[in-house]
Amino acid sequence: xxxxxxxxxxxxxxxxxxxxxxxxIEIYKNIRCxxxxxxxxxxxxxxxxxxxxxxIKDKIDQNETDKQIYKYLVDRFGDWILFDPPxxxxxxxxxxxxxLVLISGFYVLYKKVSFIKNRDD
Amino acid sequence: MKNQFKILxxxxxxxxxxxxxxxxxxxxxxxxxxVMVSKKLPRIELTSLYEEExxxxxxxxxxxxxxxxxxxxxxxxPCRDEHPFLMKLANENKVKIFGINYKDSKMNALTFxxxxxxxxxxxxxxxxxxxxxxxxAYGVPETYLIDNNGIIVLKHVGPINKDMYQKIxxxxx
Amino acid sequence: MASNLGxxxxxxxxxxxxFLILSFTKHAIFKTDLNYKNFYFSFKISFFLILLAxxxxxxxxxxxxxxxxxxxxxxxxxxxxxxxxxGTWGNHEGSMLLFILVISLYGFLFILFSKNLSPDLKSVTxxxxxxxxxxxxxxLIFTSNPFEKILPVPNQGLGxxxxxxxxxxALHPPFLYLGYVGFSLLFSLLxxxxxxxxxxxxWASIAKRWIFLPWxxxxxxxxxxxxxxxxxxxxxxxxxxDPVENxxxxxxxxxxxxxxxxxxxxxxxxxxxxTAILAILTFVLSLFGTxxxxxxxxxxxxxxxxxxxxxxxxxxxxxxxxFAAFVIFILKSSKEEKNNQSYIFLSREFSVLVNNxxxxxxxxxxxxxTTYPIILSVLTSESISVGPNYYNSILAPFVFIFLILMAMxxxxxxxxxxxxSIKYRFLNFLLGSIFITALLSFVLHNYDIIFWLGIxxxxxxxxxxxxxxxxxxxxxxxxxxxxxxxxxGLLIFAITLNHFFSKExxxxxxxxxxxxxxxxxxxxxxxxSTKEKNYDELFGYYEVTKGNRTIPLKPSIRKYHQPEQxxxxxxxxxxxxxxxxxxxxxxxxxxxxxxxxxxxxYLVALIWASFVLIILGGFLAFIQRKNEKSI
Numbered sequence: 001x002x003x004x005x006x007x008x009x010x011x012x013x014x015x016x017x018x019x020x021x022x023x024x025i026e027i028y029k030n031i032r033c034x035x036x037x038x039x040x041x042x043x044x045x046x047x048x049x050x051x052x053x054x055x056i057k058d059k060i061d062q063n064e065t066d067k068q069i070y071k072y073l074v075d076r077f078g079d080w081i082l083f084d085p086p087x088x089x090x091x092x093x094x095x096x097x098x099x100l101v102l103i104s105g106f107y108v109l110y111k112k113v114s115f116i117k118n119r120d121d
Numbered sequence: 122m123k124n125q126f127k128i129l130x131x132x133x134x135x136x137x138x139x140x141x142x143x144x145x146x147x148x149x150x151x152x153x154x155x156v157m158v159s160k161k162l163p164r165i166e167l168t169s170l171y172e173e174e175x176x177x178x179x180x181x182x183x184x185x186x187x188x189x190x191x192x193x194x195x196x197x198x199p200c201r202d203e204h205p206f207l208m209k210l211a212n213e214n215k216v217k218i219f220g221i222n223y224k225d226s227k228m229n230a231l232t233f234x235x236x237x238x239x240x241x242x243x244x245x246x247x248x249x250x251x252x253x254x255x256x257x258a259y260g261v262p263e264t265y266l267i268d269n270n271g272i273i274v275l276k277h278v279g280p281i282n283k284d285m286y287q288k289i290x291x292x293x294x
Numbered sequence: 295m296a297s298n299l300g301x302x303x304x305x306x307x308x309x310x311x312x313f314l315i316l317s318f319t320k321h322a323i324f325k326t327d328l329n330y331k332n333f334y335f336s337f338k339i340s341f342f343l344i345l346l347a348x349x350x351x352x353x354x355x356x357x358x359x360x361x362x363x364x365x366x367x368x369x370x371x372x373x374x375x376x377x378x379x380x381g382t383w384g385n386h387e388g389s390m391l392l393f394i395l396v397i398s399l400y401g402f403l404f405i406l407f408s409k410n411l412s413p414d415l416k417s418v419t420x421x422x423x424x425x426x427x428x429x430x431x432x433x434l435i436f437t438s439n440p441f442e443k444i445l446p447v448p449n450q451g452l453g454x455x456x457x458x459x460x461x462x463x464a465l466h467p468p469f470l471y472l473g474y475v476g477f478s479l480l481f482s483l484l485x486x487x488x489x490x491x492x493x494x495x496x497w498a499s500i501a502k503r504w505i506f507l508p509w510x511x512x513x514x515x516x517x518x519x520x521x522x523x524x525x526x527x528x529x530x531x532x533x534x535x536d537p538v539e540n541x542x543x544x545x546x547x548x549x550x551x552x553x554x555x556x557x558x559x560x561x562x563x564x565x566x567x568x569t570a571i572l573a574i575l576t577f578v579l580s581l582f583g584t585x586x587x588x589x590x591x592x593x594x595x596x597x598x599x600x601x602x603x604x605x606x607x608x609x610x611x612x613x614x615x616x617f618a619a620f621v622i623f624i625l626k627s628s629k630e631e632k633n634n635q636s637y638i639f640l641s642r643e644f645s646v647l648v649n650n651x652x653x654x655x656x657x658x659x660x661x662x663x664t665t666y667p668i669i670l671s672v673l674t675s676e677s678i679s680v681g682p683n684y685y686n687s688i689l690a691p692f693v694f695i696f697l698i699l700m701a702m703x704x705x706x707x708x709x710x711x712x713x714x715s716i717k718y719r720f721l722n723f724l725l726g727s728i729f730i731t732a733l734l735s736f737v738l739h740n741y742d743i744i745f746w747l748g749i750x751x752x753x754x755x756x757x758x759x760x761x762x763x764x765x766x767x768x769x770x771x772x773x774x775x776x777x778x779x780x781x782x783g784l785l786i787f788a789i790t791l792n793h794f795f796s797k798e799x800x801x802x803x804x805x806x807x808x809x810x811x812x813x814x815x816x817x818x819x820x821x822x823s824t825k826e827k828n829y830d831e832l833f834g835y836y837e838v839t840k841g842n843r844t845i846p847l848k849p850s851i852r853k854y855h856q857p858e859q860x861x862x863x864x865x866x867x868x869x870x871x872x873x874x875x876x877x878x879x880x881x882x883x884x885x886x887x888x889x890x891x892x893x894x895x896y897l898v899a900l901i902w903a904s905f906v907l908i909i910l911g912g913f914l915a916f917i918q919r920k921n922e923k924s925i
Contacts, residue, residue, distance in 0.1 A: 009270070018801060019799065019800070019801030019802075019809045019811065020628075020800040020801065025798055025800065030681070030683075031437060032679055034154075034259045034261060035260060038537070038592075040537055040681075042529070043527075043529040045578060045862070045879050045880055047224075047250070047560075048250070048259050048260065051249065051250040051251060051254060051577045052254060054249075054251070054922065055163075055251055055254060060766070074156070075156065075157075075257075076154075076156065076157060076163075076254070076255075076256070076257030077154050077156060077159070077257060078154050078155075078156040078676075078677055079676065079677065079678045079679070079899065080677035080678055080679050080680075081679075082677075082679060083679050083681025083682070083683070084678075084681055084683050084684070085666075085678045085679065085680050085681075085684060086523055086678065090670060090674055090676060091666075091670070091678060093662075093666070094662060094663070094666055094680065094684065094687075096657050096660050097658065097762075098655065098662060101655055101658045102655055105651045105654065107656060108651075109647065109648065109651060110645065112636055112637050113636070113637055113638075113639050113644065113851075114636040114637065114638055115638075115639050124624055124625055127624045128621055131620050131621070131624070132617065135613050135616070135617050138613065139609060139610070141669055141672055142585075142591070142609050142668070142673045143606065144610070145591050145604040145669070145671070145672050146589055146590070146605050146606055147602070152783060152909065174539065215691055237627050246838045
């Protein structure tokens with residue numbers, strides 16, 4: 001039933017095409033759709049995602065920067081809504097732990113290696 | 122001896138691991154965005170459900186008491202579950218509740234209220250959901266308790282249950 | 295009826311396994327003789343019983359026996375037969391049964407293909423495998439019984455999620471399980487060797503194939519999932535660093551490190567302890583992945599069966615098995631390794647050591663990225679997300695180093711520094727790769743540093759492999775390594791080009807109108823709709839024009855009936871070097887036009903081809919019987 005409604009509207013409503021810019025897509029990809037399971041706004045068709053996309057589009061049209069848009073969202077929904085983790089004291093270990101592993105692994109390699117005179121066979 | 126020490130450390134590590142993930146299993150509060158708590162309520166303006174010319178704006182500037190904002194819709198099933206609590210808060214506890222009617226039709230909204238009772242002091246319309254997003258809500262129902270300074274004191278995602286009702290009562294005392 | 299028989303089979307399998315454990319324990323403690331033939335026969339019986347139970351469940355799904363809860367919750371009489379069958383493992387209980395079946399299957403295969411193994415090693419391995427089997431059978435029967443009944447018997451089922459009604463996705467779990475669950479056997483084999491003190495380089499020769507087999511299946515399962523995500527999900531991508539994807543990647547990385555370190559164990563008689571740790575770690579990561587996916591902890595498109603109580607049981611099982619395994623390791627680990635600790639710089643074993651170092655680094659990054667949000671929320675109630683940028687930005691530079699190592703490592707010799715005599719060879723490879731990269735860069739107008747690194751390093755690897763295959767022509771070419779390394783080189787080559795030359799564009803186009811983006815024009819020509827057995831479908835006829843080519847695409851939106859759900863079916867046309875990919879968006883407000891997502895995906899076919907190469911390499915490594923001479 002709904003499908004036929006689509007066709008009805010398609011035939012009788014003509015507007016020109018609206019498309020999303022590269023910058024929009026990049027922002028949408030970085031924002032989590034809160035009512036979906038792990039999808040970004042760009043990958044979601046839910047009402048919430050569409051509503052939020054509209055709001056963001058308006059903000060872009062009003063010349064807001066990416067940072068301002070993200071701040072708007074984080075102020076209201078928390079760090080969770082962004083896919084890029086924020087860099088703060090509680091999240092710094094995301095980068096420190098791999099760095100520690102890298103350094104200690106390198107140290108292990110250094111301890112284990114032995115340089116002997118090169119000899120061909 | 123050295124082996125026993127290693128095993129002890131191992132046991133400790135596993136204990137911490139199990140404990141952490143046990144708690145992780147319990148706390149699945151991802152949906153309860155509490156970031157807005159202790160922040161000032163953002164400014165929004167809605168059209169009244171009853172009169173098209175009337176505007177309802179938030180935050181309420183001259184309010185001396187706490188007030189509640191409840192986002193609801195006639196098509197929202199959990200809204201029916203929490204409605205009795207809203208009625209209690211409005212009638213017994215004398216709290217002013219402002220309703221935001223989310224993506225609804227006027228007729229359905231009024232029918233809903235006629236059927237279940239009207240706890241709302243005033244009702245504004247959010248037809249495209251954008252005002253609710255401005256407040257940090259992303260679905261229905263959601264409820265805010267705001268103090269006389271316009272600060273959000275409590276925020277609840279989902280229908281109000283007994284716990285939440287009690288929390289609200291505790292705050293407004 | 296089938297449900298009763300199924301449960302009986304499972305119970306009998308459990309009893310048989312317990313009998314196995316008891317009889318072995320008696321033999322171990324009282325040193326009585328073990329009738330090996332009967333022992334293995336009993337295990338085979340347990341396998342057939344589990345298989346029979348699984349078949350009964352499939353039959354129940356085929357005949358829509360709604361007296362069984364799992365069938366009621368996950369099937370429907372309108373489902374096509376193929377999906378009725380695959381619905382058997384499309385739910386938590388059924389998939390756990392499949393999980394156990396694979397554990398038992400690997401034990402069964404091990405018995406069949408280990409004729410010349412020392413009886414102690416063989417029997418103790420089956421002993422441990424039986425323990426694992428018992429633990430999961432108990433978990434299954436008591437918390438996740440697939441044959442649980444429902445009364446009164448409903449007339450109709452609740453239907454299977456339409457997203458799961460896809461042939462590729464139906465095959466995805468079985469292959470993944472044949473992969474990561476298969477590492478259970480290596481785990482048992484390791485513990486057995488440690489316990490009876492037969493953990494040495496001979497063990498490494500025997501154990502290799504029990505790494506290559508599951509590794510190949512796991513790679514195939516991951517590739518299948520990626521392939522499905524690309525063709526079905528409609529977002530133009532093939533890997534999203536989604537936590538559930540990561541859950542399968544973690545054992546993959548660990549097992550890749552393992553299959554390299556076990557070679558060092560076999561050839562250079564080093565890395566004994568490290569290999570043991572990796573063997574335990576691989577299986578533990580498989581279980582941990584299972585836990586993450588089923589416990590409801592993760593928030594992902596893939597996550598199913600969000601049941602915290604079951605999650606808790608799995609958590610206990612993992613912890614118990616891991617703890618016990620590490621205790622055995624600590625008590626029985628190789629003490630003799632203390633003398634054998636140095637690695638000659640630029641020897642073959644040193645290059646594998648560096649390989650493991652980098653792989654473990656990658657593994658740590660994936661584990662941290664996946665579990666950090668969970669742990670943080672427990673400790674501080676903060677919620678964060680860790681998205682693709684984190685993984686890509688940290689891991690990318692290491693991939694380049696990796697490619698270079700893979701190119702040079704195989705030319706090095708075991709036990710000595712052979713580099714100097716062949717360094718001119720490497721110089722030639724370098725010149726060749728830089729030359730071709732420069733050519734490509736000029737032709738394609740891309741001068742990005744990442745482009746240069748990605749292309750030149752992958753070419754460096756590919757050139758070194760081609761050189762080895764054609765010019766050295768040793769009698770014992772290691773086809774397993776050649777194919778899998780070539781596949782990886784090709785994969786990075788394809789991913790780099792795909793990253794730089796793919797395009798993405800979304801728009802709302804009313805009927806009869808067009809939208810343009812760079813040199814693409816997309817026109818919405820017309821639409822039509824059909825009614826199928828379990829869904830209605832709305833087709834959109836579009837034409838995409840690029841330059842002088844016009845390509846018709848026909849994406850659609852489906853509305854399923856049971857349960858009611860909308861899905862978007864993508865329309866993809868593959869034109870050798872690129873895919874034209876179009877998907878429609880469904881929304882409740884059709885008056886503003888139907889949204890489309892267009893992706894121009896460059897060289898995706900090459901990505902799939904490289905997966906095939908890698909899998910082929912794994913398979914060849916598995917069947918390669920002879921102990922190839924060190925090249």
